[in-house]
Amino acid sequence: MSAKPRETANVGTGLWKATGMWAWLLFRISGLVLVFYLGAHILVISTSQWSEAGKTLNDLMKAFDHPVLILLDLALVVAVLYHALNGVRIILMDFGIGIKRHKIVYWVCMGVVVILFAIFAYVAFSFIITGEGVTG
Amino acid sequence: MRAETVSTHRGGMWSWLFQRITAVLLIVCLAIHLIFTHIVGIGDINYDTIGDRLAHAGFIAVDIILLAAGTFHALNGLRMVLMDYWFTSRKRALILTIVLWVIGLAALGYGIWALWPWIS
Numbered sequence: 001m002s003a004k005p006r007e008t009a010n011v012g013t014g015l016w017k018a019t020g021m022w023a024w025l026l027f028r029i030s031g032l033v034l035v036f037y038l039g040a041h042i043l044v045i046s047t048s049q050w051s052e053a054g055k056t057l058n059d060l061m062k063a064f065d066h067p068v069l070i071l072l073d074l075a076l077v078v079a080v081l082y083h084a085l086n087g088v089r090i091i092l093m094d095f096g097i098g099i100k101r102h103k104i105v106y107w108v109c110m111g112v113v114v115i116l117f118a119i120f121a122y123v124a125f126s127f128i129i130t131g132e133g134v135t136g
Numbered sequence: 137m138r139a140e141t142v143s144t145h146r147g148g149m150w151s152w153l154f155q156r157i158t159a160v161l162l163i164v165c166l167a168i169h170l171i172f173t174h175i176v177g178i179g180d181i182n183y184d185t186i187g188d189r190l191a192h193a194g195f196i197a198v199d200i201i202l203l204a205a206g207t208f209h210a211l212n213g214l215r216m217v218l219m220d221y222w223f224t225s226r227k228r229a230l231i232l233t234i235v236l237w238v239i240g241l242a243a244l245g246y247g248i249w250a251l252w253p254w255i256s
Contacts, residue, residue, distance in 0.1 A: 028217060035210040042203070042243070046250035054183025061181045077174070080166065087159050094156065123175050133178045 158205040190254040
């Protein structure tokens, strides 16, 4: 039996194409990225707190203020926002909400991703340029 | 749409339901988490400021929900992906499920233990 019967089935029914395919593929990739990030996140933060007065943790957090790491952080925000909003779309579809206008629902969700990303990007770039947060 | 429907159907009803419940919990708690770490706390995250935050019971609750819901959602999501590739038979899927539950419960126990100085 083929290793990927489901993909084959989707091709056969004409489902493995266009927007839905990309929505599914990006959902899967962002999900996998987040699983591995979550593991690293829990491990690194929990183990770095046990040094004297959290010195390892403080050094690490200082290192994370580097522009390159702030930009990587922003890339992670994209993965989180995409996964969250596409997830909202899937839950809406499960409830049958907007199922007749599912393409519009998808693009509205992507619009929300862009708007929320703009907020996070503004904070990140302000910090990279001025070295200060935006909330004081 | 169909891709997700077929995929979730294969995972079982309870895993489908809990994936949705944890998704909603994660959206709420992750929003709080990201606002306080990325937007409010950017550049000012260290042992002391994290300690101040964790002095509030609300943040402890958010962190524990993130830990539990995040672990379940992540490992169940990983399970759904892996069941599409090598763990396709019922027997392999069962072994995968058991292994992931052991990893998940160990991670949850470890996470609570690591948070314990702030809980107690």
